[in-house]
Amino acid sequence: MRLRPVVLTTLLAAVTLSACGTEVPPPSQPPRAVLPLPAGVQDPAHPPTPDAGGDDSCDARASLRPRGALPAPGQMPAGSTMAAIVQRGRLRVGVDQNTYLFGYRNAGTGEIEGFDVDMARAVAAAIFGDPNRIQLVAITSAQRIPFLADGTVDLVVDTMTMNCDRWQQVNFSSQYYDARQDVLVPASSPAKTVDDLAGQKVCAADGSTSIQKIAAHPAGLRPVAVLDWTDCLVLLQQGQVAAISTDDTILAGMQAEDPTTRMLGADLGAEPYGMAMSAQADDFTRFVNAVLERLRADGSWTALHEKWHLGGSSTPPPARYRD
Amino acid sequence: MTQLATGQQWARQAWAQLAGAPSAVARQVRDAAQTTPGRLRLYLVLVVVLGSLAGVSAVVGLARRSGSVDDVATRSGPLAVQAQQLYRSLSDADATAAAAFLTSGVEPAQLRERYLDDIAAASAALAASASTGTEQAQVQQLAAGLPVYTGLVETARTLNRLNNPLGAAYLREASTFMREQLLPAAEELYRAATTRLADDRSSAAAFPWLTVALLLAVGWALVVTQLFLARRTQRLLNRGLAVASAATLVLALWVLGSWIAVTVDLHRSDRDGSAQVQAIAQARVLALQARADEALTLVARGSGGQFEQDFQERMAALADAGGALDVASARATDPAVTRALDEAKAAAQTWRAGHTEVREADDGGDYPAAVTIAVTDPTRNSAAFTTVDASLQQAIAVAGAAFTENADDAGSGLTFAAVVWALLAVVAVAGAVLGIQQRLAEYR
Numbered sequence: 001m002r003l004r005p006v007v008l009t010t011l012l013a014a015v016t017l018s019a020c021g022t023e024v025p026p027p028s029q030p031p032r033a034v035l036p037l038p039a040g041v042q043d044p045a046h047p048p049t050p051d052a053g054g055d056d057s058c059d060a061r062a063s064l065r066p067r068g069a070l071p072a073p074g075q076m077p078a079g080s081t082m083a084a085i086v087q088r089g090r091l092r093v094g095v096d097q098n099t100y101l102f103g104y105r106n107a108g109t110g111e112i113e114g115f116d117v118d119m120a121r122a123v124a125a126a127i128f129g130d131p132n133r134i135q136l137v138a139i140t141s142a143q144r145i146p147f148l149a150d151g152t153v154d155l156v157v158d159t160m161t162m163n164c165d166r167w168q169q170v171n172f173s174s175q176y177y178d179a180r181q182d183v184l185v186p187a188s189s190p191a192k193t194v195d196d197l198a199g200q201k202v203c204a205a206d207g208s209t210s211i212q213k214i215a216a217h218p219a220g221l222r223p224v225a226v227l228d229w230t231d232c233l234v235l236l237q238q239g240q241v242a243a244i245s246t247d248d249t250i251l252a253g254m255q256a257e258d259p260t261t262r263m264l265g266a267d268l269g270a271e272p273y274g275m276a277m278s279a280q281a282d283d284f285t286r287f288v289n290a291v292l293e294r295l296r297a298d299g300s301w302t303a304l305h306e307k308w309h310l311g312g313s314s315t316p317p318p319a320r321y322r323d
Numbered sequence: 324m325t326q327l328a329t330g331q332q333w334a335r336q337a338w339a340q341l342a343g344a345p346s347a348v349a350r351q352v353r354d355a356a357q358t359t360p361g362r363l364r365l366y367l368v369l370v371v372v373l374g375s376l377a378g379v380s381a382v383v384g385l386a387r388r389s390g391s392v393d394d395v396a397t398r399s400g401p402l403a404v405q406a407q408q409l410y411r412s413l414s415d416a417d418a419t420a421a422a423a424f425l426t427s428g429v430e431p432a433q434l435r436e437r438y439l440d441d442i443a444a445a446s447a448a449l450a451a452s453a454s455t456g457t458e459q460a461q462v463q464q465l466a467a468g469l470p471v472y473t474g475l476v477e478t479a480r481t482l483n484r485l486n487n488p489l490g491a492a493y494l495r496e497a498s499t500f501m502r503e504q505l506l507p508a509a510e511e512l513y514r515a516a517t518t519r520l521a522d523d524r525s526s527a528a529a530f531p532w533l534t535v536a537l538l539l540a541v542g543w544a545l546v547v548t549q550l551f552l553a554r555r556t557q558r559l560l561n562r563g564l565a566v567a568s569a570a571t572l573v574l575a576l577w578v579l580g581s582w583i584a585v586t587v588d589l590h591r592s593d594r595d596g597s598a599q600v601q602a603i604a605q606a607r608v609l610a611l612q613a614r615a616d617e618a619l620t621l622v623a624r625g626s627g628g629q630f631e632q633d634f635q636e637r638m639a640a641l642a643d644a645g646g647a648l649d650v651a652s653a654r655a656t657d658p659a660v661t662r663a664l665d666e667a668k669a670a671a672q673t674w675r676a677g678h679t680e681v682r683e684a685d686d687g688g689d690y691p692a693a694v695t696i697a698v699t700d701p702t703r704n705s706a707a708f709t710t711v712d713a714s715l716q717q718a719i720a721v722a723g724a725a726f727t728e729n730a731d732d733a734g735s736g737l738t739f740a741a742v743v744w745a746l747l748a749v750v751a752v753a754g755a756v757l758g759i760q761q762r763l764a765e766y767r
Contacts, residue, residue: 034468036475036500038492090688097491097624104488110427110694112624135688138624230492257489 035240038231043201045225047211058164061272062322063174064282066290073129081284082127085154090133093120094153097138098228100253101308102159105138112136115308116157119176119275122300123155126291140227142207145169148278155277155288159250161209162274171285172274174292174319176301178312179247181210181268186236187260191243194266195219200242203232210246213268221245233258247271252311272317293319359555360766363759366548370567370755373544377537377571378748381578382741384531389737391527392585395592396730399520402455403597404723406513407604409448409465413509414608415712416441417501418615420476422705424494425621425698429484442473452512457519461512468505472497491622498619520597527733528586531578538575545571545755552762563758570751574744581740588733595656596726600719602654603664606647607715610671613637614708617678617697621685634678642671651718659721667714674707 076082085091095117096103103116121131137153144156148170159179162172183202185191198219204210206225214223224241226232232244233254244251245268255261277284295301301316355361419438423430446469453462475497482490545568553559616634620627641647648668655661677696681704685693696703 031463031467034464034471034504036471036496036504038496039499092688098488100488105491106427106486107483107488107490108427108486110425110691135690136624228492228495230489231496233489234492234496257487 035238037240038226038228038234040206040227041231041235042206042225043222045206045211045215045223047206047215047223047225049212049216058167059320059322060162060164060167060172061175061274062320063172063274063289064285065321065323066286066293070126070287070290070294073126076127077283080287081154081278081281082287085127090135091120091124091127091155092135092137092153093117093124094137094139094144094147094156094158095120096141096158096229098230099159099250100230100257101310102249102253103157104253112138115177115304115310116159118304118307119295120155120157122295123275123288123291126287126294140207141205141229142227144207144276148276151278154281154284155275157275159247159273160276161247161271163209166276169279170276171279171281172276173285173288174321175272175274175317176292176295177249177273178317179249179271179273181213181246181271182248182251183264183266183268184236184244184251184254184261185242185264187262189242189262191264193264194221194245194268197221197243201240202243202245203235203241204244204246205229205232208246209271214245217268229254230257236261248312249310289319289321360763362551363548363763366544366551367756367759367763369544370541370548370759371752373537373541374567374571374748374752374755377534377541377574378745378752380534380537381531381574381744381748384534385581385737385741385744388527388529388531388582388585389734389741391523392589392730392734392737394523395520395527395589396727396734398455398457399516399523400592400597400726400730402452402457403513403516403520404600404726405448405451405455406509406516407600407719409445409452410506410509410513411604411607411611412441412445412448413501413505414611414615416445416472417498417506418611418618420479420494421498421615421618421622422698424479424483424491425618425694430480438476442469445469452516458512458515461508461515464508465505465512468500468508472500472505475500495622498615517597517601524589524593528582528589531582534578535575538571538578541571541751542568542575548755548759556762561758561762563754563756563761565754565758567751567754567758570747570754574747574751577740577744577747581737585733585737588729592726592729592733594654596722596729599651599654599656599660599722600726602647602651603660603715603718603722606641606651606667607712607719609637609641609647610667610708610711610715613641617681617704621681621690621694621697624690631682638671638675638678642668642675655718655722657721657725660718663714663718663721667711667718670707670710670714674704674711677704677707 071077071082074086076086095112095114097105097112099114099116101114103112103114105112117136120136121134124134125131127133137147139147139153139156139158141158144158144160145166147153148156156170159177160166160172161179162175166172183194183197185197191197194217198221200222201224202214202221203224203226204214206227211223211225214221224235226235229246229250232241232246235241236244237258243264244254248263251263255263275288277288295304296316296319302314305314305316352365355365416438419434419441423434423438426434449462449465449469452458453466475493479490479493479497482488482493545564549561549564549568552561552564613634616630616637620630620634623630639646648664648671652661652664652668655664681693681697684690684696698705
């Protein structure tokens with residue numbers, strides 16, 4: 001009696017199986033890992049394309065000429081932008097905390113430091129006579145122009161490329177660094193040129209000139225935008241993008257963070273860096289340019305270049321003025 | 324072959340009989356009702372059938388109710404508790420990791436310990452949720468995601484120790500993963516668990532309509548039979564039927580009483596237990612989120628306007644008049660819960676004042692002072708937040724105990740009742756059979 005259900009079940013199973021021939025139902029899919037993503041990833045990204053010929057509409061490297069000697073620290077001309085900063089008691093500067101060697105958070109001390117931060121401190125020192133009268137505001141690439149426009153910061157020193165598009169919205173100082181856009185891939189990547197990356201994901205920060213160049217590149221790259229530069233390196237390490245493309249300076253910092261990467265040495269165009277300030281603050285622009293003249297002349301620039309092991313030319317880019 | 328033929332024959336006969344049955348049966352019943360013994364036999368059948376059905380219905384209904392009460396006490400109730408615990412542990416891990424990031428160098432031992440405890444508690448709650456066998460989709464999603472999260476946090480920690488700024492990016496990714504994947508899954512699990520708890524509770528407290536209707540019918544049949552007998556025999560009392568009536572009455576009262584008792588206990592388990600736990604848990608989640616926002620505002624370092632706005636909204640929802648803490652207080656029925664909530668309220672105000680100082684320091688350019696007040700100084704905001712969290716934990720423990728106690732009460736005695744109800748039904752049927760048979764014998 002006990003055997004009957006078993007026999008029946010077996011028979012039933014045999015009938016069912018023979019009915020569908022030798023086909024065995026496929027095993028259910030094994031669960032797949034959920035890949036984490038940094039906040040605010042855009043994949044694919046749709047960066048605005050700069051106006052055709054917009055890049056040549058002006059001399060993006062040329063700024064406003066300094067007038068006379070620098071005033072003594074703390075003795076700013078009455079009514080000037082600098083006087084208002086002295087009144088407030090500190091210089092507010094938008095910097096990056098995610099770009100190694102330029103502006104990054106030192107995990108050991110919790111301080112934001114780097115070449116850009118030291119540049120900003122030099123401006124604070126010229127205003128107050130004290131490089132520490134400064135409030136560092138950590139910003140993303142996309143926040144640079146809005147934060148200047150609404151007065152959240154007085155100055156942005158954040159690996160910011162000078163171009164004519166941006167000159168419409170902000171003032172730039174004279175050029176303080178000369179970078180070129182390059183591509184970073186894992187050391188194991190077979191890619192030798194940018195064209196080898198056709199159809200693959202290439203990462204850059206949202207609101208940067210780099211993401212626009214990736215989107216516009218004739219090889220047909222797939223742009224992925226993130227909030228902060230280090231997010232790109234996280235994605236590269238997790239195998240979620242094939243490459244990162246931005247200024248060689250930023251990429252060199254990433255290479256220092258992760259030695260299992262290499263640069264392609266592709267030259268995707270010049271990226272002159274300038275400090276940015278409000279478009280209304282011509283007096284402050286001239287003041288900052290005077291500070292930069294001094295840094296170039298007295299060897300401070302070269303000393304900082306060496307301090308941060310930036311590589312490349314150890315002579316500062318020459319200043320150009322439009323007036 | 325012969326056997327088969329006989330079987331077919333029999334079936335054909337039975338079919339023929341059945342086909343003509345309705346009119347034949349009706350006729351027989353009509354004929355029988357004309358005579359006293361016929362009438363008595365009819366009553367006998369009626370009482371036996373209705374009595375048996377009522378007994379079966381009472382016992383089956385009780386078994387079902389007992390099952391639902393058991394679900395409340397041992398499945399959906401604990402699942403809701405575990406899901407709450409899970410959500411809490413995960414968001415505390417997120418807040419703790421963010422706070423640890425703000426401290427320079429190697430993170431303080433107590434923050435590391437807190438984070439590890441959170442992960443341990445989350446894993447335990449997840450395992451307990453899995454063992455209830457419900458909401459498997461969310462449980463699996465969380466089980467698959469938790470190791471990914473901890474992996475990201477450990478990567479961040481290692482990079483931080485190497486003074487590699489990439490650590491911060493891994494931590495941000497971990498936090499995003501937690502906020503966008505794991506916490507929503509945990510929240511869904513919690514919501515599903517509370518819905519299931521409410522469903523189990525309402526099915527456990529359902530009114531036993533069928534049993535009550537059948538018992539009323541049995542009572543009616545017994546009364547009619549006794550009135551008929553009293554008229555026909557001039558004897559007022561038939562012992563068998565009297566016993567049957569008494570048994571039916573006791574059974575009916577007991578069924579009603581049991582329903583009332585279970586309903587009251589379950590209502591208490593909700594009012595004194597799970598409803599309060601829910602209100603307090605909501606306050607706790609707000610506190611945890613506000614804490615993470617406070618830390619993230621500082622992590623963002625000046626560009627954290629969104630986090631600051633979130634903090635203000637959550638703090639208002641938590642500590643304003645009529646906020647989550649007040650709602651929980653209004654529901655509190657145990658003085659111990661009220662006391663714990665009062666402590667939490669006081670600490671929340673301290674924290675709020677401390678946060679104003681944090682913002683003043685940060686906005687005034689003194690970032691290190693802001694970090695000190697918010698995280699590093701163990702007597703400032705860290706202490707206030709810890710007090711809020713611990714007081715709410717205490718309140719949840721008390722309310723949770725009230726839930727368990729009342730849910731257990733609701734289930735107690737149901738097994739005993741089932742045995743006695745079955746006996747009462749047998750007594751009622753047997754009494755009626757004996758009582759009526761006795762009279763029928765007189766007509767032979």
